[in-house]
Amino acid sequence: MKLRRKILFGLLVVGTLGAWQTVMSARARAATDPTAVMQTAPQGLEISGKGYFDVPATIGTNNIANAAKILPNSGRSSLAPMDGVQLSAYGNHDTGGAVWSHNKSFDMYQNQRASMWIYVSGVLGQQVGDGMAFVLQNDGDANEGNQAFSGIGESLGVWGVDPKSDTNNAIASTAIKNSWALEFDTRLNQTAPGTGWNISNSTPDDFDNGQGYGYSGTDGATPTEDITSQHLASGYPGLSSTYTSTGQNAFFSNDILNLFHTGYYYTQKHIGLIRSADGDDIISDAAWHHVVIDYKAPTDGGTTGQMTYTYNDEDPATGGATKSSESVTEDIDLGNLGVSEADPDVYWGFTGSTGDTTNSDYPDEGTETSLVVFEQVPTQVEAKSDATMTDVTQDKTVTSGSTFVKGNDQIQLKYNLSDQSANRDWNGINAKLKVPDGVTLSSGSYTIGSGAAKSFSTTPATDGYVDVSLGDLSAATSKTATVTLNGAVTNSTASHAVATSKFIGSNAITTATTPSFSVTKSPLTLTLDDDRKAQSVNAGATAGATVTGTLNVADSTVANNDVTLHATWDGQDETLPTGDAHPTGSGTTRTFSVTVPGSQLTTTPNPHALALYATDGTDNSNTVSASLTIGQIKLGDTSATLTFMPTFLNGRSQTVMRDGSWDLDVDDTLTKGSTWQLSAQTDGLYRDDVDAPGNKLSGNLIYKSSSTAQSQTLGTTAVNIDTGSSDGTEQTTDVASGWSGDTGLLLDVDGDATQGTYSGKIQWTLTAAP
16 A cells, blocks of 8 residues: 555656646747747837838858848737847857848937837746847948847857957957947856867857946946846947956967967956846846837037936836836947037947857757837837826825825826927827726817817727827927826725826837826715606706705714805806705705706707716715706798799689698607697788888788688787697607698788789797796
């Protein structure tokens, strides 16, 4: 039995280990497969076919194959079209990749901005290599420019390549000349040559020995920090001062005398160092990291610009700020890039490389998958956006972690967009607005420049965002836009996280994040009586329209006069009369009654909206709304000209019938039980050629309700034509539809009438009751 237990236990352990290895293998493949990784990328630009980059087939003076390529559109329906740049792929040793701007387009005498997401990964437990670099360069040598690449491994395609030489300071000449680089170094290079160094057969790998300078400060500032892990740092690859040489006894394989020489290896000066104090991998962790490059040109005619680079400032999942953001600002000596105000442009781009491995257990060590997804491309636009949140009720700005917000408070969100570039437009901007949890929107609008505000629907799409097409920001619109959302805070005690909105243009993407905040529930609660939430009332009703309901307060000792009702009528603030502005009753549940006067019960707009909320000096209630549909009676389709049949005068009185059918519609939307009456009057018919009493037709218009009814003469006193009763639904009555040849409106002509064409006007009057 004991033996059996041991065997079963052993089998379980082996089975579990095998399953774990299978899972890890699948995860590793997913984390390093560039196509699969692109499916996890945050929203970026579509750069393919835009002419931003050249991706040459070969790079560098040695014409090595370029490992860089444009990855295809991710094809995710939840995102706008986008793609990315691959600089290297896991499993491929000693490769180099580079993408360069199509021409010298980065103007060092103009402010520039770029933002992007970078991704680097290998396999857990294995050493990756070697990293990538964002580069500005003005190398005019043959086969350089937009094909520039220095070398693989620790050089990252931009720094100098160890020349395996006994000549001191020879390394700078192998770097990309007239350049500035920001490296994302994933492999700690701290291997100095050993005793008896064979220069011919081994290359030093010691760039990262020593300390970095200007950590979170300007160029050359203190303090210094040890380089102990993956890091970001910058410098001038083509300057000899970037490298510190160390001489050591060494020999060359082709020296038949095997004489010792002084060989030189080098460390690299690291400016603006960013690294983990705990030695963690901050780049190759199989996660997307946000990078912002913000360059400020000289403003005083000088030759010193200023570069700020920020790393890991946005969460790839939420878009919100991270706690691990690092930023460095440093001076850039433009003389080191060989530019002037007359000739200010340089190439910009990315380089990357992989290295080798001596670990036979992990043959893919020293390689990595490295990707870049752009949000803003240098030289295009300098797009920026921010978000503010205001508690309108309390007239306070909501900042991160605010705790003063109360349930039912009115909230306004404002998103400010700008393009600060000199000669480019921010094109085709689509806003995807993420509304903070706990906020219910009531309206939204946007303005472009100084233009009029335009409203939009605040109903979220299926992805949870409110979508708004803003168009272009150009010089004609002052390159600014403001998007405004209005709403109210849900009345429940809760904490709400940040919400990040995206502004996706065809040539730039920005984000803006609203702050986190906490809400305290308000004890005031308004409730409308069910039969008052939606009412129908006749236009101008003498008694007006009354809306009633209940108001819950926190404390039964609260005085009614200390609670005030506030109203808006069709969106406009209304001051309530004293009798309506306060609740009545006692205890924690009170009642209220608000009457809208008949003078405001007009048919435009229809229906009307009455919104109510209450305050007690400390808290606000929820807002309740009543809809008032206005009933009315009006003439609908009516024959514009009513004619009678031509008649031969014979000296005797006669009754003339109508010529053809007449339309005389009464449109009725009155409340149920209302009645209406249609009457008519006229001052007679007159000759068309002369409008004088002497030329009035001898005769009268008459009305007969039936063929046997006594006729009524239409004169200046109104005669009742028809009546009706409303059933509360929309209905149309054609008053003339039941008229026959000898009923309805007819014309009595006297025997002494004279020949001519006569016309006149009938005044129709519709009245309703009650």
